[in-house]
Amino acid sequence: MKIVVKGTxxxxxxxxxxxxxxxxxxxxGYVLNKGSNVEIGIxxxxxxxxxxxxxxKNLPPLAALDEIEVKDDPIxxxxxFRIIMSSEGEKTSVTPVDTAICEECARELFDxxxxxxxxxxxxxxxxxxxxxxxxxxxxxxxxxxxxxxxxCEQCLAEYKNPLDRRFHAQTISCPRCGPKYTLYGRKGEMVxxxxxxxxxxxxxxxxxxxxxxxxxxxxLICTFDQVNRLRxxxxxxxxxFAVMFRDLNAIEKYLELDEREEKLLTxxxxxxxxxxxxxxxxxxxxxSPGLGTIGVYLPYxxxxxxLFSYLSSEGIIMTSANISGEPMVIRNEDAFKLSxxxxxxxxxxxxxxxxxxxxxCYEGKKFFLRRSRGFVPTSxxxxxxxxxxxxxxxxxxxxxxxxxxxxxxxxxxxxxxxxPTVEYLASGTEQLLRLLxxxxxxxxAIGVDLHPRYPTRRYGxxxxxxxxxxxxxxxxxxxxxxxxxxxxxxxxxxALALDGTGYGVDRKAWGGEILQSRYSSFDRVGSLEEIPxxxxxxxxxxxxxxxxxxxxxxxxxxxxxxxxxxxxxxxxEKLLKKAPKTxxxxxxxxxxxxxxxxxxxxxxxxxPAMKLERYLxxxxxxxxxxTYVERTDRKIVMTLPLFDQLAEYRISTEKDKADIAYSFVYxxxxxxxxVAADACGTTGISSIGITGGVSYDxxxxxxxxxxxxxKGLRFLTHDTIPNGDGGISVGQNAIVxxxxxxxxx
Numbered sequence: 001m002k003i004v005v006k007g008t009x010x011x012x013x014x015x016x017x018x019x020x021x022x023x024x025x026x027x028x029g030y031v032l033n034k035g036s037n038v039e040i041g042i043x044x045x046x047x048x049x050x051x052x053x054x055x056x057k058n059l060p061p062l063a064a065l066d067e068i069e070v071k072d073d074p075i076x077x078x079x080x081f082r083i084i085m086s087s088e089g090e091k092t093s094v095t096p097v098d099t100a101i102c103e104e105c106a107r108e109l110f111d112x113x114x115x116x117x118x119x120x121x122x123x124x125x126x127x128x129x130x131x132x133x134x135x136x137x138x139x140x141x142x143x144x145x146x147x148x149x150x151x152c153e154q155c156l157a158e159y160k161n162p163l164d165r166r167f168h169a170q171t172i173s174c175p176r177c178g179p180k181y182t183l184y185g186r187k188g189e190m191v192x193x194x195x196x197x198x199x200x201x202x203x204x205x206x207x208x209x210x211x212x213x214x215x216x217x218x219x220l221i222c223t224f225d226q227v228n229r230l231r232x233x234x235x236x237x238x239x240x241f242a243v244m245f246r247d248l249n250a251i252e253k254y255l256e257l258d259e260r261e262e263k264l265l266t267x268x269x270x271x272x273x274x275x276x277x278x279x280x281x282x283x284x285x286x287x288s289p290g291l292g293t294i295g296v297y298l299p300y301x302x303x304x305x306x307l308f309s310y311l312s313s314e315g316i317i318m319t320s321a322n323i324s325g326e327p328m329v330i331r332n333e334d335a336f337k338l339s340x341x342x343x344x345x346x347x348x349x350x351x352x353x354x355x356x357x358x359x360x361c362y363e364g365k366k367f368f369l370r371r372s373r374g375f376v377p378t379s380x381x382x383x384x385x386x387x388x389x390x391x392x393x394x395x396x397x398x399x400x401x402x403x404x405x406x407x408x409x410x411x412x413x414x415x416x417x418x419x420p421t422v423e424y425l426a427s428g429t430e431q432l433l434r435l436l437x438x439x440x441x442x443x444x445a446i447g448v449d450l451h452p453r454y455p456t457r458r459y460g461x462x463x464x465x466x467x468x469x470x471x472x473x474x475x476x477x478x479x480x481x482x483x484x485x486x487x488x489x490x491x492x493x494x495a496l497a498l499d500g501t502g503y504g505v506d507r508k509a510w511g512g513e514i515l516q517s518r519y520s521s522f523d524r525v526g527s528l529e530e531i532p533x534x535x536x537x538x539x540x541x542x543x544x545x546x547x548x549x550x551x552x553x554x555x556x557x558x559x560x561x562x563x564x565x566x567x568x569x570x571x572x573e574k575l576l577k578k579a580p581k582t583x584x585x586x587x588x589x590x591x592x593x594x595x596x597x598x599x600x601x602x603x604x605x606x607x608p609a610m611k612l613e614r615y616l617x618x619x620x621x622x623x624x625x626x627t628y629v630e631r632t633d634r635k636i637v638m639t640l641p642l643f644d645q646l647a648e649y650r651i652s653t654e655k656d657k658a659d660i661a662y663s664f665v666y667x668x669x670x671x672x673x674x675v676a677a678d679a680c681g682t683t684g685i686s687s688i689g690i691t692g693g694v695s696y697d698x699x700x701x702x703x704x705x706x707x708x709x710x711k712g713l714r715f716l717t718h719d720t721i722p723n724g725d726g727g728i729s730v731g732q733n734a735i736v737x738x739x740x741x742x743x744x745x
Contacts, residue, residue: 001048002073003040007066008378010139011096013125014038014063015083016167021055022081023162029078033086033138035437036094041075061126062096062268066379066406083168086138094377094408094435095134098215098354099268100300102127104165109305115154118309120197120302121178121348125169127268129301131377131411132216132354133171137435141170145349152177179348181213181303186343188336197303200344201310208341209233211321214301216354216373216411217328218321218335223313227286230317233339234324239604240288241319242272242295242356244304250314251275251296254284260361269374270300271357276617287317290599292614295358300374320355325418328355352431353424355412360696363705367696368722370396372412377432379406380486380720382734384741387438389429389463390447390732391456393476393502393725395605397421399429400729401443402737403436407486409721409730416455425459445470445740447732449479451503472736476502477510477692479731481517484691486734487721492518492685494525494676496704499692499724500540500586500606509533511584511692514635514676516683519738526635526675528588528668530581534572539579539587541602543594546587548572549579550643559647563594585668585694588639592664595646596657606693612661615654616699619662623649627671635678637671666703673707680713689716693724 005014010033018031018040029041042051048070059065101109105122108114116122123129133144141147151159155174158166166172173179183196192199204210209222209230222230224243231237245251248262255275257265265273272295277284288294296315299305320328321338329335330350335343358370368375388402397413410428414421433439440463448460450473464471477497485493497513504510512528532549533539539546544563551559552573560569589609593599598615599608625645630636642664649660676688688708695701701717708715721727 001042001045002071002075003042003048003052004034004069004071005038005040005065005067006069008062008064008096009038010036010137011130011134011170012062013060013169016125016162017058017060017063018055019081019083019162019167021051021058025051025054027051027081029075029081030084031081032084033140036137036435041078043075043078045074062099086140094131094379094432095137095139096130097269097374097376097378098129098132099127099374100270101302101305102268105302106305109302110309116174118197118306119175119178120181120306120346121173122302123169123171124165125167126165128171129215130171132350132352132373133348134435135351139170144170145351146171146173148349149173149178179346181344181346184336184343184345186336186341191342196344197306198310200342201307203342204316205312209339210342210344211335211338211340212303212307212344213332213335213346213350214303216350216352217330219318220321220338220340222317224283224287224315224317227317230319234319237603238289238607240291240294241317242297242358243284243287243315244297244299244318245315246308246311247298251298254278254315255294255296258361260364264359264361264366265296265298269357270297271359271374272297274358274360274369290611290614292617293360297356325415326420327414327424328353352411352428357412360698362698362701362717365717365719367718368720368726369696369724370412371398371409371722371726376411377408377435379408380730381405382407382486382737384737386444386737386740387442388445388447388733388736388740389443389469390474390729390736391425391429391460392729392732393449394451394454394456396722396725397425397456398722398726398729399425399432400733401429401432401436401438402733403438407730407733408432408436412726422455422459425456440467440469443467443469445472445736447472447474447729447736449473449503449728449732450475450505472739474732474735475505475522476728477513477515478517478522479728479735480691481515481522481689481731482519482734483721483727483731484689484716484718485517485519486730487718487727488689488716490687490716492516492683493687493689493716494679494683494685496672496676496688496690496695497692498585498690498694501582501584509580509582509584511582511586512588512637512672513583514672514679516679516685519735524634525679526629526637526672527583528585528637528672529630529639530583531587531591531639532576532579532581533587534575534579536580540590543590543602543608544600545572546591547594549576550591550640551647552576554640554644554647556644556647563600585692588668589665589694591643592646592661595643596651596661598657609694609697613697613699615658615661616665616697619658619660619699621663621666622659623663625663625667627667629671629675635675637668637675639668642667662699665700669700669703670707673704673711677708677711677713680711687714687716691718691723691727695723
């Protein structure tokens with residue numbers, strides 16, 4: 001008989017495990033990679049159950065089985081059990097994710113008697129680079145960038161030995177035959193080839209800014225005391241940087257850490273995790289100024305472990321090495337175009353760029369700010385078979401592809417307003433199609449955002465024209481709601497879709513929406529009151545304009561004078577009549593942050609609202625704010641009355657700021673939940689969820705959860721799909737797939 005196993009079964013040591021189980025039972029037959037699946041042939045049909053039971057008990061840690069298909073297809077002529085050459089076949093899944101080196105490899109890394117001692121490319125069948133090195137499936141060495149390196153006799157012997165844990169490890173190598181690091185200076189001159197990592201560590205400790213090539217891209221590295229020099233170099237006046245710490249003990253000196261966060265930090269995925277700062281520590285204040293959190297992660301590659309063995313620093317700033325707004329650099333020759341003192345580069349090609357994933361924990365759930373290394377490519381089950389390509393929004397873009405009832409999402413792509421990122425979107429999408437055995441001609445429909453100026457929309461229209469593929473437009477916040485529905489396995493929800501800006505069906509800028517959502521349709525049952533955007537996008541970068549507009553509408557000119565000078569006020573007054581308007585929750589937070597003197601200029605996306613969060617986390621409901629609802633074609637939660645009341649309070653301390661901020665936002669969320677609960681009562685929907693960029697703000701999510709539960713309703717948050725625009729392509733895909741199949745869920 002033949003057994004076909006589908007799922008994450010290539011590149012995880014699955015075939016060696018099958019071999020060991022089969023030989024332990026004395027079976028005859030074979031195992032091979034076929035397409036993206038594994039096929040097993042067994043002569044002894046009567047031992048099927050015993051074989052499968054033992055196999056399930058001994059699955060490799062990274063394996064994930066979706067389906068086991070048993071075929072009554074007799075085989076014969078085998079004298080033993082063997083692993084045979086891979087063959088082409090159906091591609092129903094993609095290669096496994098990159099995972100941190102395992103404990104056994106980490107022990108070998110510092111074993112002076114081991115030939116891989118301090119070898120930065122150490123790995124085995126259970127760990128190491130996977131997605132970042134693969135060109136195609138089946139997952140064999142010839143289909144990875146390791147094909148450039150011929151195994152030495154010792155590695156080949158391990159590769160062929162069924163008792164060795166590197167048996168059929170496709171990326172096996174050692175210092176004799178594998179990739180290597182070389183240290184270069186800023187002009188590309190070689191500095192050290194014999195002990196490059198040790199020299200690099202010394203230079204970092206001495207205060208240099210340096211770039212190191214990792215698995216899926218390059219990182220710019222420096223010690224904490226060099227943060228101001230790094231900011232000047234990168235043009236990032238206040239934007240936070242990520243920090244890699246030596247170990248958990250080092251993290252706990254600076255940051256709060258609970259059991260869930262620790263588990264995530266030490267998992268094989270090794271994401272960057274947002275942690276709360278300790279109130280007693282000011283050492284990291286310059287790394288994430290004005291914020292209550294900082295993104296931290298632990299070493300995941302051999303390089304990182306070896307580097308920290310030489311570093312005296314217990315933590316280093318480690319941020320993506322790229323030209324501002326463009327994708328992370330992956331080619332050695334491009335690294336030298338970046339400003340740095342030294343470059344630690346290896347000679348293995350990066351096939352797939354993979355940024356570090358960024359996660360925040362909330363009540364046992366994961367809020368993905370960026371879902372990439374360690375988590376892609378993986379799949380979600382969907383109830384439609386059509387092959388749908390969806391392309392996301394404008395920033396924090398991912399693409400998604402459905403095939404055969406599974407939905408696959410690309411790695412983090414980035415901000416597509418920069419042309420190199422659009423090229424990355426195209427190449428990343430084509431690679432995902434290739435791994436799934438698809439071409440653009442196989443795609444049934446393309447999902448895009450409504451926004452007429454999004455580069456992703458233009459790319460979708462280009463594909464529509466070139467391949468005559470159906471193009472489906474999906475409203476931004478509906479896609480957010482659909483991504484939440486798919487994440488939490490529900491067919492309907494009343495969603496608080498809260499973010500900065502999304503293009504509405506009325507061609508206005510939405511962002512504070514209460515949507516009664518199904519996959520087949522949505523109803524905008526409520527929203528926030530619209531406020532003017534003086535100068536359009538300029539109002540986002542300069543939140544003083546928001547405050548000016550709000551208090552001008554309230555007739556409180558004395559307050560506008562506190563934020564803009566007389567000449568500027570005259571210009572803004574002229575803009576007020578024709579200014580576009582938005583219902584954005586994010587803009588309300590920006591205005592509140594500006595008014596309270598927390599952040600009056602945006603230097604990176606979301607800065608005013610992000611800096612307000614620290615005050616919300618520390619605040620209490622000590623002030624009385626009230627608002628009301630106006631009825632038009634929907635229920636409109638009024639925001640201007642809250643700002644009118646805000647002007648009546650005197651602010652003399654930081655505690656006042658925190659309590660006023662909390663009380664203001666609580667009143668707004670309370671009224672939105674009331675509108676959502678009324679919609680639930682009318683429709684019979686039992687769940688209220690929160691999605692969109694604002695739903696990364698934990699104090700706001702806590703407010704919403706408490707208020708929803710008081711209503712006796714179920715509260716939904718994200719867990720596996722990004723809350724923000726990284727999840728838009730997933731929502732688009734689910735909507736288009738359901739619409740095409742006529743599924744009315």
